[in-house]
Amino acid sequence: MSRVLEAVENLAPERIIDRILSESHGKPCLTCSFQVEDMIVLHLLRQHLPDIPVVFLETGYHFLETYAYRDRMTELWNLNVINASARQTVAEQESQFGILNQTDPTRCCQLRKVEPLLEVLEPFEVWFTGLRREQSPTRRNLQVIEQHTLPGGKVLQKISPLAFWTWPQVWQYTIDQKIEYLSLYDKGYRSIGCAPCTAIPADGADPRSGRWSGAKLECGIHTFSKPAEPA
Numbered sequence: 001m002s003r004v005l006e007a008v009e010n011l012a013p014e015r016i017i018d019r020i021l022s023e024s025h026g027k028p029c030l031t032c033s034f035q036v037e038d039m040i041v042l043h044l045l046r047q048h049l050p051d052i053p054v055v056f057l058e059t060g061y062h063f064l065e066t067y068a069y070r071d072r073m074t075e076l077w078n079l080n081v082i083n084a085s086a087r088q089t090v091a092e093q094e095s096q097f098g099i100l101n102q103t104d105p106t107r108c109c110q111l112r113k114v115e116p117l118l119e120v121l122e123p124f125e126v127w128f129t130g131l132r133r134e135q136s137p138t139r140r141n142l143q144v145i146e147q148h149t150l151p152g153g154k155v156l157q158k159i160s161p162l163a164f165w166t167w168p169q170v171w172q173y174t175i176d177q178k179i180e181y182l183s184l185y186d187k188g189y190r191s192i193g194c195a196p197c198t199a200i201p202a203d204g205a206d207p208r209s210g211r212w213s214g215a216k217l218e219c220g221i222h223t224f225s226k227p228a229e230p231a
Contacts, residue, residue, distance in 0.1 A: 126157045
């Protein structure tokens with residue numbers, strides 16, 4: 001892996017993916033919320049691995065448009081989607097705890113996103129994401145290659161091929177490759193998660209400022225990563 005770390009920042013996303021897949025023998029997956037960045041990484045990965053596992057965090061709170069788009073693209077691209085769900089249904093959770101996305105959104109994210117993801121990642125060694133530094137101040141120091149430690153101690157290689165891309169680059173690729181995108185972008189959304197916790201950001205505001213009414217910027221699934229160290 002140390003060879004991959006050298007000068008990886010200067011490589012195009014497709015070259016990053018080429019090198020990771022050629023030099024890593026671990027089982028890869030992609031976490032995908034079906035936002036444009038994730039669809040670009042998926043588009044690139046499918047050129048090598050058409051059946052790569054695509055992990056979707058099925059919180060039960062997504063926009064109807066997100067579910068419809070997920071299902072449409074799953075059929076169109078013949079995707080190998082893994083729906084990672086919480087142990088409780090939405091109804092069961094709300095019956096026990098009330099509406100956590102209103103009273104304690106951090107706990108809601110922990111139950112419906114973080115815990116299901118950490119469980120589903122266990123069989124994998126390489127985790128691809130669509131994260132970008134420009135998305136949020138909390139992602140400013142995002143590295144293309146990071147290490148993510150699971151609760152049991154297993155360390156994954158976490159790869160963000162678009163880390164250094166800008167918003168115009170994201171849309172240029174989407175248009176050039178004729179990738180169908182989630183219709184919510186046309187309504188002004190810039191960062192799309194669960195419907196109760198996602199709003200359209202103000203003009204000029206941080207793309208993720210519309211998440212959780214600005215109370216926080218991360219759900220918690222990316223907070224245990226750190227820059228990878230050369231072997």
